[in-house]
Amino acid sequence: MNTMKNYKNIAMTAVMAGMLSLPSVAIAKDLRIVSWGGAYQNAQSIGIFQPAGEAMGITINEDTYGGISDVKLMVKSGADKFDIFSSGAGSCASGGAEGVLEKLDYSVIDVSNHLTGMYSDYCAGADIFSVVAAWNTDTYGENGPRSWADFYDTKKFPGSRAMRSKVDGQLETALLADGVAIADVYTVLDSEEGINRALDKIRSIKDHIDVWWTSGAMHAQLMKDGEVDMTTGWNGRFDVAKKDGAKVSYDYKTGIMDWEGYGIPKGIANKDLAMEFINEMMKPEYMAEFAKYITYGPTNKKTYELGLIPDDLARALPSHPENAKHQLTISQDWYAKWRTIAAEMYTEMMTE
Amino acid sequence: MATKTILNKEHINKIELDQLDRKERYTLFGLTVPYLALVLGLIIIPIGWLFYMSFIGRDETLSLENYERIWNSKAYFRIFKTTFQISILTTLICVLLGYPLTYFMSQLSNRWANICLIGVLIPFWTSLLVRTYAWLVLLQKKGLINSLAIDWGLWSEPIKFVHNTSGTLIGMVHIMLPFLILPLYANMRTIDKDCLKAAANLGATPTRAFWTVFFPLSLPGLFAGLLIVFVLCLGFYVTPALLGGGKVIMAAMKISDNIELYFSWGAASALGVVLLVVTMIILFIASKLVSIDQLGNRS
Numbered sequence: 178m179n180t181m182k183n184y185k186n187i188a189m190t191a192v193m194a195g196m197l198s199l200p201s202v203a204i205a206k207d208l209r210i211v212s213w214g215g216a217y218q219n220a221q222s223i224g225i226f227q228p229a230g231e232a233m234g235i236t237i238n239e240d241t242y243g244g245i246s247d248v249k250l251m252v253k254s255g256a257d258k259f260d261i262f263s264s265g266a267g268s269c270a271s272g273g274a275e276g277v278l279e280k281l282d283y284s285v286i287d288v289s290n291h292l293t294g295m296y297s298d299y300c301a302g303a304d305i306f307s308v309v310a311a312w313n314t315d316t317y318g319e320n321g322p323r324s325w326a327d328f329y330d331t332k333k334f335p336g337s338r339a340m341r342s343k344v345d346g347q348l349e350t351a352l353l354a355d356g357v358a359i360a361d362v363y364t365v366l367d368s369e370e371g372i373n374r375a376l377d378k379i380r381s382i383k384d385h386i387d388v389w390w391t392s393g394a395m396h397a398q399l400m401k402d403g404e405v406d407m408t409t410g411w412n413g414r415f416d417v418a419k420k421d422g423a424k425v426s427y428d429y430k431t432g433i434m435d436w437e438g439y440g441i442p443k444g445i446a447n448k449d450l451a452m453e454f455i456n457e458m459m460k461p462e463y464m465a466e467f468a469k470y471i472t473y474g475p476t477n478k479k480t481y482e483l484g485l486i487p488d489d490l491a492r493a494l495p496s497h498p499e500n501a502k503h504q505l506t507i508s509q510d511w512y513a514k515w516r517t518i519a520a521e522m523y524t525e526m527m528t529e
Numbered sequence: 530m531a532t533k534t535i536l537n538k539e540h541i542n543k544i545e546l547d548q549l550d551r552k553e554r555y556t557l558f559g560l561t562v563p564y565l566a567l568v569l570g571l572i573i574i575p576i577g578w579l580f581y582m583s584f585i586g587r588d589e590t591l592s593l594e595n596y597e598r599i600w601n602s603k604a605y606f607r608i609f610k611t612t613f614q615i616s617i618l619t620t621l622i623c624v625l626l627g628y629p630l631t632y633f634m635s636q637l638s639n640r641w642a643n644i645c646l647i648g649v650l651i652p653f654w655t656s657l658l659v660r661t662y663a664w665l666v667l668l669q670k671k672g673l674i675n676s677l678a679i680d681w682g683l684w685s686e687p688i689k690f691v692h693n694t695s696g697t698l699i700g701m702v703h704i705m706l707p708f709l710i711l712p713l714y715a716n717m718r719t720i721d722k723d724c725l726k727a728a729a730n731l732g733a734t735p736t737r738a739f740w741t742v743f744f745p746l747s748l749p750g751l752f753a754g755l756l757i758v759f760v761l762c763l764g765f766y767v768t769p770a771l772l773g774g775g776k777v778i779m780a781a782m783k784i785s786d787n788i789e790l791y792f793s794w795g796a797a798s799a800l801g802v803v804l805l806v807v808t809m810i811i812l813f814i815a816s817k818l819v820s821i822d823q824l825g826n827r828s
Contacts (some may be wrong), residue, residue, distance in 0.1 A: 213743050243785075243791055245789060246785070246788045246789035246792075249788070249789075249792055250788070252796075261606075271792065272792075275792040277792075342775040343786075344689075387689070387692055387774065388692045388774040388775060389774060389775020389776070390775070391770065392774070402669055402670070402671055402672075403670065403671045404669050404671070404692070516790075517791065518789055520786075520790050521598075521602065521604065521790075524604045524778070524783075524786070525602065525603060525604040527775060527776075527778065528603075528604045528607040528608060528778055529603075529607075
């Protein structure tokens with residue numbers, strides 16, 4: 178009987194130890210922020226997170242995460258892992274609709290100088306990026322695909338391609354290649370037939386798609402290694418890869434503009450501090466510093482007005498008027514309405 | 530009188546023995562309590578919960594929508610097909626590579642066998658992520674293997690080893706091989722070599738002795754290893770995601786996608802349930818075809 182008791186005790190201890198180690202209590206004056214890793218988070222860390230933390234006298238602990246589903250997992254399971262996350266506007270909108278995010282308090286967060294539409298209930302816009310067609314300059318020299326029509330033209334541009342394994346920012350490229358005007362893209366996509374038209378265009382080059390990439394770090398690496406000759410991807414990642422010696426170039430004429438910002442998971446203990454910290458991060462000096470490390474444009478107009486960004490760098494940013502004028506802007510409304518359906522149809526196309 | 534006393538004594542003895550027997554059984558049962566508690570707490574309840582959640586729709590009410598989606602979509606069918614294809618192929622390749630190697634190891638002296646075992650175990654101790662990336666570096670278009678082979682004139686165009694099924698298989702076989710080798714090796718070491726000598730004594734050639742004596746005796750180990758490999762393969766995520774280049778989509782990857790896509794546990798749970806049920810059906814059929822218990826008895 179004694180042995181039995183002992184075993185029971187051991188089991189109980191094991192179970193209790195497991196329960197105790199689950200929720201870790203956050204210490205005040207300490208914020209945990211998660212982002213996408215790689216060159217992007219590096220730029221955020223040097224340009225924004227750490228200096229902003231220093232300015233407010235708090236310690237910023239950084240980690241990477243896997244996207245809005247991680248936020249959902251965390252909130253629904255009652256875990257407490259991070260206070261602020263960096264996320265695309267669309268993901269924040271869907272997270273907000275699911276009730277897993279705190280509504281941002283714009284009486285604390287100052288967005289009075291933000292570009293129109295570059296902040297929302299659940300996402301305070303921080304940078305503007307573009308989906309572009311990047312090409313390997315070893316393969317094509319300076320005459321790579323400068324339009325989506327070129328990207329989809331396997332006769333004019335033979336070679337291997339990569340596209341995203343998720344639907345986001347991909348269907349637009351197909352319709353633009355198919356001759357749809359920028360203004361009409363989301364009108365055409367507003368039905369299953371329209372989505373199928375885009376998917377059929379992708380199907381037409383599917384044999385030439387060698388890789389479906391899953392992250393910005395991955396498409397940057399694909400170009401660095403010369404694994405594919407061209408790919409869709411985020412402009413800033415390519416610029417960083419280029420700095421590191423990758424043979425890669427792109428043209429903003431293929432650009433599709435989108436923005437990224439910060440959100441707060443519902444129910445965190447440090448909510449007020451997190452709001453204040455986001456407010457600090459919205460200041461133009463951080464956005465200017467960030468752009469030096471990765472070519473993503475500021476959402477705060479003051480950054481330009483105060484002349485914080487040198488002209489040659491400003492011209493390399495997606496949101497510079499000379500670059501923006503060619504570009505389609507991602508429609509958050511379309512994604513809110515169609516993303517799930519389009520994503521399943523996209524997976525279906527990929528697995529065919 | 531005398532007989533009666535003896536009978537009585539026997540009777541008392543029997544009661545005593547029965548009591549002891551019962552006490553021993555209780556003690557033995559007591560020893561399993563911690564494990565049973567863990568199984569109940571960590572396996573039975575969560576799986577029951579998983580089943581329950583798979584019937585919860587997006588509007589948080591009971592519904593079959595998660596299963597309808599799987600049933601109606603070709604993509605889900607293809608994903609399950611890929612999952613089983615890749616798992617079966619990986620298992621087969623592991624057997625083809627692992628069985629001869631383990632046989633060789635089992636015939637070595639202890640010293641050399643241990644050295645070989647360390648060779649098997651070292652990659653086993655290296656992080657799965659590191660090994661997967663290592664394959665990427667080696668096998669990609671401008672990777673080490675393609676560059677060297679092209680330099681040496683073995684082939685002129687880079688061969689596409691990764692970002693497809695072959696890359697996934699290479700990575701997975703590499704990771705799963707120790708799971709086959711270890712149980713198989715433990716089994717082969719226990720096979721009495723005298724049995725083989727007896728077979729030879731009766732006139733069997735070494736080949737015949739291997740196939741009629743050694744091989745059947747090694748089957749329990751082989752099936753144990755085979756099952757572990759197959760079942761672990763079904764849940765693979767990282768390796769097909771990195772080496773498959775998006776062309777190999779396995780169930781685990783779709784489960785993760787669905788959490789993000791539907792923001793509901795149900796859409797992901799249903800996939801887990803289908804995978805679990807199909808796997809159990811396959812294992813059930815397999816156990817009917819080859820009676821594992823019988824194999825165990827024979828050794």
